[in-house]
Amino acid sequence: MSDFAKTKSIFHLPEGVIYLDGNSLGPLPKATPDNIGNMLTNEWGEMLITGWNKADWMGQPSRVGDRIGKLIGAAAGSVVMGDTLSIKVYQAVSSALELNSSRKVVLSDNGNFPTDLYMVDGLLKSLDAGHELRLSDPDKVEESLSEEIAVLMLTEVDYRTGRKHNMKALTEKAHALGIIVIWDLAHSAGAVEVDLEGCNADFAVGCTYKYLNGGPGAPAFIYVAPRLQDKIRPSLSGWMGHEAPFAFDLDYRAGAGIERMRVGTPPVIALTALESALDIWDMVSMADVRAKSIELCDLFISEVEARCPELELNSPRDGENRGSQVTFKFNEGYAAMQALIAHGVIGDFRAPDNMRFGFTPLYIDESDVRAAVDILADVINNKLWDKPEYKQKARVT
Numbered sequence: 001m002s003d004f005a006k007t008k009s010i011f012h013l014p015e016g017v018i019y020l021d022g023n024s025l026g027p028l029p030k031a032t033p034d035n036i037g038n039m040l041t042n043e044w045g046e047m048l049i050t051g052w053n054k055a056d057w058m059g060q061p062s063r064v065g066d067r068i069g070k071l072i073g074a075a076a077g078s079v080v081m082g083d084t085l086s087i088k089v090y091q092a093v094s095s096a097l098e099l100n101s102s103r104k105v106v107l108s109d110n111g112n113f114p115t116d117l118y119m120v121d122g123l124l125k126s127l128d129a130g131h132e133l134r135l136s137d138p139d140k141v142e143e144s145l146s147e148e149i150a151v152l153m154l155t156e157v158d159y160r161t162g163r164k165h166n167m168k169a170l171t172e173k174a175h176a177l178g179i180i181v182i183w184d185l186a187h188s189a190g191a192v193e194v195d196l197e198g199c200n201a202d203f204a205v206g207c208t209y210k211y212l213n214g215g216p217g218a219p220a221f222i223y224v225a226p227r228l229q230d231k232i233r234p235s236l237s238g239w240m241g242h243e244a245p246f247a248f249d250l251d252y253r254a255g256a257g258i259e260r261m262r263v264g265t266p267p268v269i270a271l272t273a274l275e276s277a278l279d280i281w282d283m284v285s286m287a288d289v290r291a292k293s294i295e296l297c298d299l300f301i302s303e304v305e306a307r308c309p310e311l312e313l314n315s316p317r318d319g320e321n322r323g324s325q326v327t328f329k330f331n332e333g334y335a336a337m338q339a340l341i342a343h344g345v346i347g348d349f350r351a352p353d354n355m356r357f358g359f360t361p362l363y364i365d366e367s368d369v370r371a372a373v374d375i376l377a378d379v380i381n382n383k384l385w386d387k388p389e390y391k392q393k394a395r396v397t
């Protein structure tokens with residue numbers, strides 16, 4: 001059994017705060033500052049440029065990628081780190097389109113996170129080859145699949161509602177129609193059980209600052225199925241993905257396997273922060289994390305519905321169809337969330353009226369859920385949100 005009291009003690013959680021926003025930015029693991037400090041002092045400071053070999057900074061993107069791979073059902077050598085998720089989306093879609101070059105449609109759903117759609121839109125405009133980005137409703141994806149579609153690109157867990165797609169069923173159905181499938185695991189990695197190999201996924205991408213606690217701007221990951229790795233052409237053909245970066249050839253030759261998805265110099269400090277955050281996963285099983293997360297979300301839903309009748313659930317009620325977050329709609333959701341934060345419960349707001357709460361068993365327990373609902377009920381039922389200072393829109397919501 002995973003010991004969640006132990007994992008909770010491993011995070012720095014500020015006094016007087018209940019943190020229900022780990023789905024946006026995970027909290028700081030207590031070991032991270034020392035681990036970064038050691039890297040700075042003992043590696044960068046002492047080794048200088050020799051650290052690329054001596055401390056194997058060069059191997060870090062694959063080393064960390066393999067550790068993430070274990071959390072998402074990917075074999076060693078099929079995940080590599082670098083850049084941001086937006087960039088990884090671009091790489092996956094461009095390579096996938098080339099694998100299916102006789103078709104011109106990328107299908108996604110209108111619940112997808114906008115940057116994924118923006119990146120595809122920009123890519124298709126650059127290709128200028130008659131491609132189309134088509135969006136279906138999330139619950140109509142299956143019926144929208146056809147032999148016209150080159151690439152199906154979906155985010156497994158909807159960032160707004162937490163609605164979870166059936167990865168295995170959709171991948172199977174798409175493959176039967178000759179479609180390449182890309183899964184965005186931004187709200188899945190570290191939150192729900194993912195089995196990329198078992199689903200026979202083609203590509204997957206994700207970020208590491210949400211449920212993986214890598215810190216603000218932590219590098220993203222990309223997975224390419226081993227059967228495809230040597231077939232794909234990287235559209236971002238940077239020197240770190242070259243077969244021999246230090247041969248300094250004038251011509252690009254793609255590196256072996258997943259290494260070709262690297263682009264430029266790896267962010268060693270950020271990867272070190274992420275690497276130390278991954279140690280926590282050695283102490284727990286993802287099955288336990290998932291089961292506890294469903295329990296916490298169910299408890300939150302039933303308590304909020306009992307005590308805050310003005311709030312309307314905007315997440316699937318059945319835990320199996322939901323990620324690790326719960327969303328409630330409320331007309332004054334923005335102001336209510338600001339008031340809630342001022343009273344020590346941090347969640348976030350997603351336009352137009354969604355109050356979003358993430359539940360992470362690694363550092364949230366039942367008593368946190370109950371205490372958070374007490375404060376939420378006070379904010380809503382006593383209209384504590386109805387103050388001008390809570391209605392001022394900040395740059396980040």
Ligand SMILES: *Cc1c(COP(=O)(O)O)cnc(C)c1O
Nearest residue numbers: 084085086113155159184186207
């Ligand atoms: C959080 C998130 C992103 C963020 O992309 P970045 O490039 O890391 O800023 C992209 N896609 C999805 C689905 C997300 O949830």
